[in-house]
Amino acid sequence: MAIRHVEPYTDEWLQQPISYVQQVVDLLGAEVADWWDGPCDPRDATLKLTDGAALVWDEESGWRLGAFVSGGRGRHTELSGVRYLGHGLLPRPQRVPTALNDARAGVGASSAWRPCYRSHRNCRDGFDIALDFYTPAP
DSSP states (O other): OOOOOOOTTSHHHHHTTHHHHHHHHHHHGGGEEEEEEOOTTTTEEEEEETTSEEEEEETTTEEEEEEEEEEETTEEEEEEEEEEOOSOSSOOGGGHHHHHHHHHHTOTTOBSSOOOOOOTTOTTSSHHHHHHTTSOOO
16 A cells, blocks of 8 residues: 655645544534534534534644534634543544543543644644545545
């Protein structure tokens, strides 16, 4: 298998996180009321949950949970009372529901402190290869 880099800021690059996020949405099922991908710098996605909270993923700090304040398609989401789920930048989708429950309870790897695993400015650091793992084969 050849390593394939996606050219930064192309449509493919902008949409690259969607497959990963979709897998998490599928696992959370009816708990997700709506979801959308956000803008870039950093690329992110918001899952609005049925309890009024939101789960946000971005390419710098991974998943975070908080009370939804504002946001929408094409805008970064603002949360209050944020807890970061931990488990790295791209935890396996199967780990996110348990990490979400831990964050709600304030236990496990969750933290109020923002991790910074990478900068979105480092477009050629290999992160696109990790995201590509979640993209279905053509």
